[in-house]
Amino acid sequence: MARRALLGAAVLAWAGLALAAPVQPDLPPARKVAVAAGATQALSGTLKGYQLADYLIPLEAGQSVVMQLRTSNPSGYFNVDAPGATDGAMFIGSTSGNRFETVAPVSGDYLVRVYLMRNAARRNEVARYSLSVRAGAHPGKAAASDARVAGTPFHATASIRCMPAGGQPTTCEAGVIRREAGAGTVRITLPGGAVRHVAFADGKAVSSDGPAGLEVERAGDTSVITLGSGDRIEIPDALVTGG
Template structure:
C-alpha cells in the first residue's frame, strides 16, 4: 500500500480533488490527491482577512516540489513547511510567488496560502490559482549530523518585514523634481514599472534588507497590477488615503468613467477616448484609456508625474488640464478633476 502511494506521488499529473478537513479556526485544509501517472496539479481558492488555505501533500526526500501562486491581489503569498516543522522552509513574502526545491525528508508538506498581515488587518480578500508539481528524485542530502539537510530559512531584519508595520506609506524626502522608481524586483538595476512623486501614498506589503539597503514591496491603492519594490529610505508611515476611493461606478473597479479628448498621429478621425480612473488620494490616480484599436493604455499619475509601462511620456499643463503625449504619437487630456475627483 505504501509503495503504491509513493509510486503514485512520484508519477503525478493532476489534482483530482481537494477535501476540506477540520482545522484550527480560520484555516481551510485541503488534502491534495493525485492520479497515477501524473506530474502536476492545479487548484483555485480564495482567502480573506486572517483566514488561510493550507494544501497538504505527501512526498519523499529527494523529490523536487514546485509551487506557483497567481493572484490579482499582490498581498497574497504562500509559505512551505516541512513535515512536523513550524518554521517555513520557503517564505513567499521574501522570495516571491514561485518555489522549487529538493525536499529534505519524507512526510506531509504544508503549503499555506495567506494574506500578509497588513492586508489581513484591512480584511482584504484574494482569489488565487495555485499549481503543484513533484518530480522524482534520487534521495535527500544529509546534514552534518546525518539528518536530512533543511533549506536555509530567510530571516527578517526589520520589524515591519512580512507585511507588518503600517498599512500605508507616503513617499517623502525626494529631491525637488525627482521621483521614486517602482521596480519589478528589489534591485536598483531592475525594470522600472512606474515612478512615484513626492507625497504619493501606497500600501505596505512588507520590507526586507538586501545588500545593505532596505527594499519595500508596495502597491498603488486601487490598482492590483501596480505592485513592485521601492527604496525604503523614501517611505514614511501614512494614514489611509482620503477621498472618494470607496465610491465606485457600479460593476466596475473605477471611481469614474466617461470620455476624454484624445488624438493620434496619422488618424484625424478620433477625437475622444473612453476612460476609467482609479483614484488613490489627491494627485494620485491610475487612468485606463481605450485606444481606437481596443488596446488599453494605462497612465499612472502621481502629483504631476505621469508614467506608463510601455512608452516615453511627455506632459505639459494647459489651464486645469494635463496634456499627456506617449511616444510622440498619442495625446490625452487629463483634467485635474478627473485625477482628484470632485
C-alpha cells in the first residue's frame, strides 16, 4: 500500500512539473533569403510572445554583411549563428545591440533569429520588426600563382601556438585559404577537435564563426586572438599573406 502511495505521489509530482513548464510554440521553418551582392533586402513581420522569426542568409567566406534591426518593442532583438554552429551564436543582440557588421568567416547559410526577450515574451507582448540585410561584393579570388597544399583546399598549413580555455599552451593545426589584398580565412583545429574559422581583411583578423566573436591584440608580426569561447590562438601574418 505504501509503495502504491509513493508511486501515485511521484506521478502527480511529474504531472505538476509538466503542467508548470512553459509551452513553446512550434518553430516555423526558416525562410531562406538570398541577398544579391551590393544589394539590401528588407525583412519584416510581427512577433507575439515566444514566437520566433528565422531566416537563412547565404554568404561566401570573405563577403561583408551588415544587418540592422528596427522594432516597436525595446525587448526585440536578433541573433546570428554561423553555418553548422552548435555551441552558441556568433552575434547576440541582447548584449551587442541591434546592428551587426562582419565579414563572413565561412561560406554557407547564416541563421538569423528575431525574437522577444523572455521578460516580454512571458507577458505575451507584440513586436513589429524590420530587419535590413546588406551583402557586400563577392570576395576576391586567390591568385593563380598561389599554389595549394596537395590534397587540401589550403594555400598553406602550419602548427600555431594556441591555448584552450582554462588549459595550458599547446599547438593547433591551421590552414589558410588566401584571397586578394590580405584577405583570407584561417581554419583552426582546437585541442579536442573543435574547428574555428577566422576571417581576415587587409591582413587583420575581423571575425570568427565561434560564439560571441573575438578580440584581437598584436604582438609583433602575430595576431593574438581570444575567441568568445575563451580559446586563444596566435596567427602569424606570414600564414595569412604568404609573405
